Amino acid sequence: MKTKAAVVFEPGRPWEVVELELDPPKAGEVQVRFVAAGLCHSDEYMRLGELRPRYPLVGGHEGAGVIEAVGEGVTGLSVGDPVVCSFRPACGRCRFCAMGKSNLCDEGARLFEGSLPDGTFRFHHGDLDVGANAMLGTFSERAVVPAFSCIKVAEDLPLTSMAMLGCAVPTGWGAAVHSGDVRPGEVVVVLGSGGVGINAVQGARMAGAAETVVVDPVQDKLEIAKKLGATRTATTADEAKEIVQELTGGHGADKAIVTAGVPGLAESGFSMLRKGGTLVLAGMGNADTLRLDLPVSLIARADMRIVGSAMGSCNFQIDIPRLISLYRSGDLRLDELVSGTYALDDISLGYEDMYSGKNLRGVILFD
Ligand SMILES: NC(=O)c1ccc[n+]([C@@H]2O[C@H](COP(=O)([O-])OP(=O)(O)OC[C@H]3O[C@@H](n4cnc5c(N)ncnc54)[C@H](O)[C@@H]3O)[C@@H](O)[C@H]2O)c1
Ligand SMILES: [Zn+2]
Ligand SMILES: [Zn+2]
Incomplete structure (x- = not known):
């Protein structure tokens, strides 16, 4: 399947919105159609090479969307489910997850490499394997991500605000x-x-x-x-x-x-x-x-x-539902934090608005 995504090909180059080939989900993975993705400052540090991931890289590690396909063995997530994607995975089995420190999950070792947990890539540009920031790559219309990076949320919640639960809020x-x-x-x-x-x-x-x-x-x-x-x-x-x-x-x-x-x-x-x-x-x-x-x-x-x-020392499987409860009760304000929305093609403008101080949180909205 084809998907449009904002990619960093080399450090220091601008975001390039290109068409990529996206492989279907393998075991333990899901395909997400993103609705919204937040413009976190960390992606810019990666684009500039201040933080050094493997390149090329699809940016974006904060997002919400809808499940379009599930791989073998995935339980608890079905096609049509709205989800928030967390930039820190929680495999549930490693030492750190078992200690209640899922923000340090061993699977997070791949965050900068951008491959999926089996070490291979789902995004491709011609012959090039393209990584996904935090195994997500939310600056793409669609992505294939680990099921254990997703948390299902209720259907009535606005995904534009929910996207920020993937990074900035926790x-x-x-x-x-x-x-x-x-x-x-x-x-x-x-x-x-x-x-x-x-x-x-x-x-x-x-x-x-x-x-x-x-x-x-x-x-x-x-x-x-x-x-x-x-x-x-x-x-x-x-x-x-x-x-x-x-x-x-x-x-x-x-x-x-x-x-x-x-x-x-x-x-x-x-x-x-x-x-x-x-x-x-x-x-x-x-x-x-x-x-x-x-x-x-x-x-x-x-x-x-x-x-x-x-990630604020959060365990996202516990803390994201807690933050949603606080949002519903009005204690946690989220809608007010979205200071500007952008089409994927305008991602560089979104970041200019971050640098100029205009944005509290810019959010990319997909069609
Ligand atoms: N630890 C983590 O898990 C984690 C996760 C996400 C982001 N981050 C990091 O957190 C930082 C903030 O990310 P963001 O997306 O909120 O960025 P942002 O650009 O939205 O926020 C940075 C803020 O700092 C302000 N600022 C600039 N110079 C300042 C100064 N001298 N004194 C006080 N404030 C100043 C800016 O005006 C801006 O409001 C980044 O460094 C990012 O890489 C860390
Ligand atoms: Zn972030
Ligand atoms: Zn783990």
Whole structure:
């Protein structure tokens, strides 16, 4: 079958929307017709070669669609089912899935290679095997993906908003709720309020933060952050630090959550923490040059905690239904996060709108 997809052929080249050949699903796989795909910043890092997957690669690791075909042995998913695709798979059998850490599932080793779990590829361009970001490739009209990367959702849910449950929402919400373990009454700083960060703001609010200080240079992002849980906002980290000092009588924040891959931002977040505070690192960037520069002796002496956050430390089979319940109850806002929709052919425009600060989350809509 043919499918139109946005591909990176070599790092640094623009997205190229081309027709690919798509193989049918093998055992344990399903074919999804995507309805919506979110424009996460991570795909751009891959296009630019800052994060280095195998190329060529169909972009997109956040999406929702409808099952069109199922491979041998697939249970629990049928043709016609609406699904959300998670960028972290959950095989259910490996050590990490068994530990309740499915965000670290061993099958995730293929996320950057883009092959399916059996090591082969379903997308082809002439003789070239084309990988799929996170084994998904949601920037394609159709894709063949592991069944264990999909979760069935109710038919009445709007798939445009549900698409963001594949990455931005659990990544941000979980960075506050799980990785940061935000507790009632705490003072939290969220650095970066884009697609991921705005969901950290919502997560901090739901976890009971007394104060959530949000830093982003783009004023429009701060305005929506105020509606969704920010109690104070700042356009620079220095300004946020002053606010934190004032709020805590000079002690510092309980948690700082970094949701942008900007050099120096993690260090700024760290400098705002109290003794024993937690720095949560969710933002990514250049694999070689984005490093941490922190005082080890102080970290030891002051009992500081520094934690990474992969998909917000979420177990998607549990957390996506939970997030949907919170959406239905009105606690988790999703529709408001979709700031622009684009045809697949206009993907580069969607990303320009991310860079210019116009987009909170751009979403590709398929016909
Ligand atoms: N850990 C994970 O599992 C995971 C998953 C998805 C995305 N990510 C990463 O999270 C980051 C955010 O992704 P996104 O899709 O939300 O991107 P985004 O571009 O929508 O958001 C980044 C935000 O940071 C803001 N920003 C820029 N410079 C800043 C500064 N100096 N101080 C404060 N804010 C600043 C931008 O205005 C923007 O609002 C990226 O680095 C991405 O690669 C990580
Ligand atoms: Zn993402
Ligand atoms: Zn697993």
